[in-house]
Amino acid sequence: MADEAYxxxxxxxxxxxxxxxxxxxxxxxxxxxxxxxxxxxxxVPPLDVKVVNADTDRFGVGHGFNVAPSAGAPxxxxxxxxxxxxxxxxLAGASLEVAPESLTWDDGAFATGGEEPQAATIADxxxxxxxxxxxxxxVEGGLxxxxxxxx
Numbered sequence: 001m002a003d004e005a006y007x008x009x010x011x012x013x014x015x016x017x018x019x020x021x022x023x024x025x026x027x028x029x030x031x032x033x034x035x036x037x038x039x040x041x042x043x044v045p046p047l048d049v050k051v052v053n054a055d056t057d058r059f060g061v062g063h064g065f066n067v068a069p070s071a072g073a074p075x076x077x078x079x080x081x082x083x084x085x086x087x088x089x090x091l092a093g094a095s096l097e098v099a100p101e102s103l104t105w106d107d108g109a110f111a112t113g114g115e116e117p118q119a120a121t122i123a124d125x126x127x128x129x130x131x132x133x134x135x136x137x138x139v140e141g142g143l144x145x146x147x148x149x150x151x
Contacts, residue, residue, distance in 0.1 A: 007066050007151070009076045010058055011038065011084060012144040015130055017123025018048050021077065022055035028069030034077055041081040042122050043108020072151035083145035084122075090136045091125045091143070100136075 010022040021038055035049040052058070054067055070076075085105065092110035093100030096118050103110040109119040120128070126143040135141060 006148055007070050007072065007076070008059060008146060008148045009073065009080050010055075010144065010146040011077075011080045012142075013042075013084065013122055013126040015123070015127040017044065017121070017126065018050070019044070020050050020052060022052045022058040023073065024055070024059050024067060025053060025070050025073065026067050027053040028073075030069075030073070034073065037074060037077055038081055041078065042084065044122060066150075070149075070151055072149055076147045076149045079149075080145045080147045083147070084143060087139065087145070088122060088125045088143060090139050091129050092120045094134055094136045094139075095120050095125065095128045 006024075008024045011019060012022075013019050019038060019042070021034060023034075031051040031053065032046070034051050035046045038044075038049045039046040089100045089103060089105070089110060092103055096103070096110075096112055098112050103112060105111075109121045110125075111117055111119040122143070129135070129139075129141050129143045
């Protein structure tokens with residue numbers, strides 16, 4: 001396994017709510033599908049997701065990446081958006097001053113219940129994570145995640 005080339009996906013959500021999905025793999029014709037997947041999982045318009053194939057600016061060159069298109073990309077993207085949602089839930093709890101587990105995820109936002117519901121979208125949370133808001137213990141600023149995989 002040590003000599004096996006691997007692949008990676010990295011998703012960064014900017015404070016504007018726009019997203020960049022960086023892949024180590026070269027274009028395979030499924031870029032619109034990848035953008036749609038991220039959009040559906042995070043509740044944003046697909047046009048807000050930019051896909052960058054073979055992103056040497058993000059991953060560099062010559063680090064053992066397998067750049068061949070990969071059938072494992074959708075699963076890696078789903079794992080990455082899951083990491084984003086996990087972190088976003090913690091940020092939403094801090095931002096809305098409620099227990100993160102009490103929040104519901106619906107239509108692109110974490111929401112509180114009750115008589116005066118509040119909500120925080122992914123874009124709100126990306127901005128919050130980089131602003132002067134208090135971060136939960138152990139959570140770093142920024143809203144991004146990476147998954148490294150081999151298939």
